[in-house]
Amino acid sequence: MNAVNRSLLLATCVVSLTLTTACQPPAEASANVGIEPRVMADALHAVMESDRTVYTRNVVNRLTKDQQVIKASEHWKDEPALPLPAQMFRMGAEMVAEKDVGFSYSLLSMWPINKQNTPRTDVEKAGLQFVADNKGQNFYAEESLGGQKYFTAVYADTAVAPACVSCHNEHKDTPKTDFELGDVMGGVVLRIPVGS
């Protein structure tokens, strides 16, 4: 075998070795184990956060600010207006609650426009404070509510578009008027029942 053929063979082996390895399922995937609550919470939150950002940037911000073709309003049912991002989020959360899958989530804030979105449990309060003080980090805890144990995760809700900031700062019911782009404005609280 000449040098060229030898290196061709070597290259083929490397490629097929890489492919074989890449195509193997990871060892733990074949084991029959459940998903860690934290892994599940992070995955669910990734979907929620992505949908929320897409809606705010590509629907609300674009149509209300960039193109100015429609407004977004709490009274979207009675007016030609888009539902607010927080209302879209709550409608999804309510539909999930109806499905009775145990897990639940909500959007809360220490500076809520709607007082119903105030943190209530100690874990909610600690979690919202933590994500506001530690940008980029999530908060995880266990809590017992009504005799049921929950894994509770809190994720920062961040001002990802100018519309987040201007609408909140200008709202008549806001207790805070100096939000800036990139600020933590509240948090998503996600609860998964665990054990007993």
Ligand code: HEC
């Ligand atoms: C056009 C106005 C508007 C826009 C845009 C908007 N919000 Fe809100 N937001 C509201 C109103 C009004 C509420 C209260 C809704 C309710 O619960 O009835 C709210 C609720 C919230 C809450 C729950 C706590 C509270 O204030 O009641 C958070 C957190 C929040 N918004 C963050 C954001 C973020 C982050 C963005 C951008 C991704 C955003 N909002 C975009 C008006 C707006």
